[in-house]
Amino acid sequence: MKIDALKSPRGAVTAFLLFLAGLALAWCCFQTSVSRVLPATSPLSLALDPENPRITLGLAIAKVAQVKPGSKATLDEADLEAVRRVAATEPLNEQPYLILGRQNAIDGDSERATSLLEAGQRLDPRNRLIDAFLLERYLLDQQYEKAAEQFSLLSRLVGRANTPITKALVAMATDPRTLPAVRRTLQTDPALEQRVLLALANGDAEAARIFDLASPTAIKNAGAEGSWGPALIGRLVSNGRYRDARAIWRRIYQIAEAQAAAPIYNSDFERTVGSPPFNWTLTANSLGAADPGKQGLSVEYYGRESGSLASQTLVLKPGRYRLTFASEGGKSNTASGLFWRISCATGKNASLINLPVGD
Numbered sequence: 070m071k072i073d074a075l076k077s078p079r080g081a082v083t084a085f086l087l088f089l090a091g092l093a094l095a096w097c098c099f100q101t102s103v104s105r106v107l108p109a110t111s112p113l114s115l116a117l118d119p120e121n122p123r124i125t126l127g128l129a130i131a132k133v134a135q136v137k138p139g140s141k142a143t144l145d146e147a148d149l150e151a152v153r154r155v156a157a158t159e160p161l162n163e164q165p166y167l168i169l170g171r172q173n174a175i176d177g178d179s180e181r182a183t184s185l186l187e188a189g190q191r192l193d194p195r196n197r198l199i200d201a202f203l204l205e206r207y208l209l210d211q212q213y214e215k216a217a218e219q220f221s222l223l224s225r226l227v228g229r230a231n232t233p234i235t236k237a238l239v240a241m242a243t244d245p246r247t248l249p250a251v252r253r254t255l256q257t258d259p260a261l262e263q264r265v266l267l268a269l270a271n272g273d274a275e276a277a278r279i280f281d282l283a284s285p286t287a288i289k290n291a292g293a294e295g296s297w298g299p300a301l302i303g304r305l306v307s308n309g310r311y312r313d314a315r316a317i318w319r320r321i322y323q324i325a326e327a328q329a330a331a332p333i334y335n336s337d338f339e340r341t342v343g344s345p346p347f348n349w350t351l352t353a354n355s356l357g358a359a360d361p362g363k364q365g366l367s368v369e370y371y372g373r374e375s376g377s378l379a380s381q382t383l384v385l386k387p388g389r390y391r392l393t394f395a396s397e398g399g400k401s402n403t404a405s406g407l408f409w410r411i412s413c414a415t416g417k418n419a420s421l422i423n424l425p426v427g428d
Contacts, residue, residue: 149169161192162192163199164189166186166192166199167199169185173185182206186202186203194222195226200222200226201223203215203219204223213250214250217253220238220241220251220254224258238261239268242278248282252281255282263287263296265282266279269297270301271300276317279301283297288321298317298344306346306382312384314347315329318343324343332385333381333383334381335349338361338379339361340361346381346382347381347384348381349361349379349380350380351366356370356376356378370406370407382414383411392422392424394409394426396426409422410423
């Protein structure tokens with residue numbers, strides 16, 4: 070029956086119309102798929118569907134995104150009118166606000182630009198481009214509290230890939246004008262606060278600045294492994310600022326005055342608070358093993374290599390000192406290679422004392 074129908078003039082016309090309808094539907098689907106898959110600025114997208122709102126907005130965003138405020142206007146009246154039409158037909162679409170806000174910023178109308186960008190952010194708080202442009206506006210307009218809030222928002226949105234945000238907040242933290250705003254922002258985002266404090270500790274910021282920025286919780290947790298406290302102490306030690314480093318170490322780990330006053334901290338080798346280098350650094354590797362016990366330090370030395378099994382950095386005032394210790398065991402040949410050694414860190418590691426442990 071189908072073959073007979075196609076043989077008749079009426080059937081042929083019907084089949085041809087169905088073919089055209091199918092072709093038109095396929096073309097429409099192809100246009101939609103292309104506009105979704107290809108970038109809005111792709112030549113193929115422009116040729117296939119120039120009136121698509123996504124393409125209209127994509128082209129406008131591409132024009133305004135890379136232009137600095139104060140530069141020559143990038144969108145002509147036809148572009149702006151096209152964006153306004155999309156805004157009228159898609160009132161919940163945040164992109165027209167992004168484009169018009171950015172264009173106003175380029176034209177020098179800061180107040181209007183900020184208002185439009187904020188409206189766009191209310192429609193989609195997760196639009197990173199709007200967030201970035203708003204951050205730029207707040208910084209240029211010296212609205213530092215809002216800028217710090219934008220930093221925090223962007224940090225949460227981009228997750229681990231937020232090194233630029235951390236660097237920018239570090240820079241703001243060094244400016245007295247922006248320090249209070251940064252502090253309030255970091256206190257609402259502990260993970261970001263940790264990253265910023267760690268960056269400051271590894272940089273050249275003074276300890277007082279870091280403590281001023283840190284929240285009470287951050288100070289309480291500063292001594293944790295991998296936190297900013299050990300980093301700050303290590304940096305001061307590497308710069309030869311031993312007394313400053315030990316003072317910070319004592320503050321972070323809340324070392325009692327009587328303990329801090331002793332020439333050697335934790336001379337009984339107990340498991341106590343305080344990180345190296347002002348507490349013991351104990352070795353467990355191919356050299357040997359040093360383990361704290363109830364009655365002192367237990368040392369196993371393999372005798373194949375030379376190195377340090379237990380060490381501590383001392384900060385001593387000028388004066389006379391006596392080093393005493395007791396040892397048990399150590400009658401083997403390897404024991405004869407063990408020494409307590411004191412050297413001057415500021416005098417090219419010059420050796421002051423070498424006392425054999427086995428004697």
